[in-house]
Amino acid sequence: MAITLALGSFVFQDAEIPEHIKIRTQQRLAVHRFIGGARQIDVLGTDHDPIAFSGWLTGSNAMQRALTLKAMKDSGQEVTLSWSQWLYNVVIGDFAAEYQRDYQIPYSITIIVSDDLTNNTSDGGTDSIDDLINGDMTTASSLASPFSALSSPMSSLQSAISAVSTFANAAKSTVASVLQPLQAVQSQVSTLIASTDNTLLSVSTVGGILPGNPLSQQVTALTSQVTAMANQGSLIQLSGVLGRIGLNLGQINTGIRTVNVGSGNAYDLASKYYGDTSGWTAIMQANPQLGSDPNISGFQTITIPPYSGGSGGILSA
Numbered sequence: 294m295a296i297t298l299a300l301g302s303f304v305f306q307d308a309e310i311p312e313h314i315k316i317r318t319q320q321r322l323a324v325h326r327f328i329g330g331a332r333q334i335d336v337l338g339t340d341h342d343p344i345a346f347s348g349w350l351t352g353s354n355a356m357q358r359a360l361t362l363k364a365m366k367d368s369g370q371e372v373t374l375s376w377s378q379w380l381y382n383v384v385i386g387d388f389a390a391e392y393q394r395d396y397q398i399p400y401s402i403t404i405i406v407s408d409d410l411t412n413n414t415s416d417g418g419t420d421s422i423d424d425l426i427n428g429d430m431t432t433a434s435s436l437a438s439p440f441s442a443l444s445s446p447m448s449s450l451q452s453a454i455s456a457v458s459t460f461a462n463a464a465k466s467t468v469a470s471v472l473q474p475l476q477a478v479q480s481q482v483s484t485l486i487a488s489t490d491n492t493l494l495s496v497s498t499v500g501g502i503l504p505g506n507p508l509s510q511q512v513t514a515l516t517s518q519v520t521a522m523a524n525q526g527s528l529i530q531l532s533g534v535l536g537r538i539g540l541n542l543g544q545i546n547t548g549i550r551t552v553n554v555g556s557g558n559a560y561d562l563a564s565k566y567y568g569d570t571s572g573w574t575a576i577m578q579a580n581p582q583l584g585s586d587p588n589i590s591g592f593q594t595i596t597i598p599p600y601s602g603g604s605g606g607i608l609s610a
Contacts (some may be wrong), residue, residue, distance in 0.1 A: 296315075296567070297375075297376060297587075298310050298311075298375075298376040299373070299374070299375050299376070300362075300365070300373075300374050300383075300402075301365060301373060302372075302373060302403075303344075303358075303361060303362065303365065305348065305580045306471075307351070308348055308349040308350075308351050309348045309349065309350055309351075309358075309400075310348060311347060312344035312510040313346075314344060314346050314376065315342075315345070315346075316339050316344065316379070317341075317342040317343070318339050318340065319339070319340050319342075320336060320338075320339060320340070320341070321339070321340045322334055322335065322336060323533075324337040325529050327526070328448070331336045331526070331553065333526035333529055333530060335428075335530060335533060339409065341381075341406035341409065343357055343386060343403050343404060343405055343406070344381075344403070344404040344406065344537060345373070345381070345401065345402065345403045345404070346401070346402060346602070347396065347399065347400060347401035347402070347422070348399070348400060348589050349398070349399050349415045349464065350397075350398040350399075350400055351396060351397055351398075352394075352396055353396055354396060354503045355378065355395065355396050355398045356395050356398065356540050357448030357576075359390045359398050359400060362385075362388050362390075362400065362596075363388055363390070365385055365388075366380050366385040366386075366387070366388040366402075369384060369385075371383065371384050371407055371551065372384075372385075372386070373410075374404055374406075374427070374554075375511070376500060380408060380410040380411050380592075381404075381406050381408065381409055381410060381411070382408035382551070382594075383404045383405060383406050383407060384404075384405045384407060384445045385402065385403070385404060385405075386404065386405040387401075387402065387403040388400070388401075388402050388403075388596075399448065401528060404521075412552050418442070420459045421461065422461055422541060422544075422545060423459055423460050423461065423466045423567075424540050426454065426460055426538055426541055427454070427539075428433070428535055429534050429535075429541075430450070430451065430454055430538065431480045432534050433450075433478075433531055433535055433538070434447060434451065436527050436528075436534065437478075437482075437531055437532055438533040439527065440485060442481060442484075443478065443481055443485075444476040445482050446474065447478055448475040449469070449474040449477065449604070450475055450477075450478050451471055452474075453471045453473075453475075454459055456470075457470075457471065458568070459568030459569035460542070460545055460568075461542075461565075461567045461569070462567045462568055462569060462572070463545055464599060468542050468543075468545055471542060472542055475535060475538060475539055475542070476539075478535060478536050479532065479536070479539075480527055482531055482535065483532070483600060485528050486528045486529065486566075489528065499593065502528075514527055514599070531610075550566070550596075550597040551594060551595070551596055552566075552594075552595050552597055553592065553593070553594055554589050554592070554594075555562045555595050556586045556589060556590065556594050557585070557588075557589050558572035558573075558588045558589055558592075559576045559577055559587040559589070560573045562576055562585055562595065562597065563575070563576055563600075566597050567600045569600070571583075572600040573587055575598055576595065576596075576597060576598070578598075579596045579597070579598040580593075580595055583595075
């Protein structure tokens with residue numbers, strides 16, 4: 294298998310390279326089952342099985358290389374795994390070595406995938422926080438449009454989001470001004486879901502004729518059930534989208550992120566993640582491997598630290 298296999302700074306060589314590497318992914322799905330057999334399926338994204346392979350560490354430095362892999366596993370740090378055209382952010386979940394001789398050590402390793410970069414090495418990382426929140430708001434507006442009871446609270450939420458120029462470096466008070474109308478919408482959605490549940494449970498036979506009831510009452514009840522069943526799917530999906538907006542709002546300025554960049558510069562990254570090009574200085578200081586040149590060449594793993602402004606775009610010595 295003539296490939297170059299690299300795990301972080303560790304490059305596998307000769308007999309260390311496995312004969313094959315199995316890749317298996319599946320689509321994560323949230324399936325909501327309703328009375329009558331209807332289903333609402335939410336697609337949550339690709340989930341990767343662990344990547345496992347094995348080989349032989351040989352030669353005069355076999356023991357040292359085994360200890361290096363063990364140390365990488367013990368550290369629990371995220372590194373890149375790459376070979377051929379495959380590229381991932383990973384954490385080593387398990388490393389095993391069988392000592393035979395100092396120069397002959399068979400090994401096995403299990404890798405846990407945190408991010409698949411195989412088809413995404415040149416876009417500068419994931420969507421910005423503004424893209425995520427505004428995209429989810431567009432989806433939420435579409436899902437909420439059939440429900441008149443949501444018109445007013447959704448309008449308030451849209452106004453609150455539109456009033457924020459960028460969420461990338463928003464103050465806590467700004468985030469709070471959006472969380473309040475968001476919670477109002479979530480409360481109303483919960484009320485509507487409970488209402489549809491009551492409608493679905495109010496008739497004992499779904500899709501059939503109820504003995505002893507006038508035909509008009511049966512038809513009205515069953516029609517209400519069909520409508521409620523259709524509405525419930527949209528409401529559950531809307532609840533999930535609103536929850537995701539809340540999670541993204543809660544993560545603003547709370548910690549360090551890591552992104553993978555194929556090219557570009559620190560100014561663009563600061564604009565995307567902070568909404569302020571002056572933040573390029575914070576990115577440079579958090580990534581000493583870049584030196585003092587804001588231009589990024591080749592594939593790089595870049596740390597995006599929290600940024601509260603104030604640098605004036607001047608890189609400290």
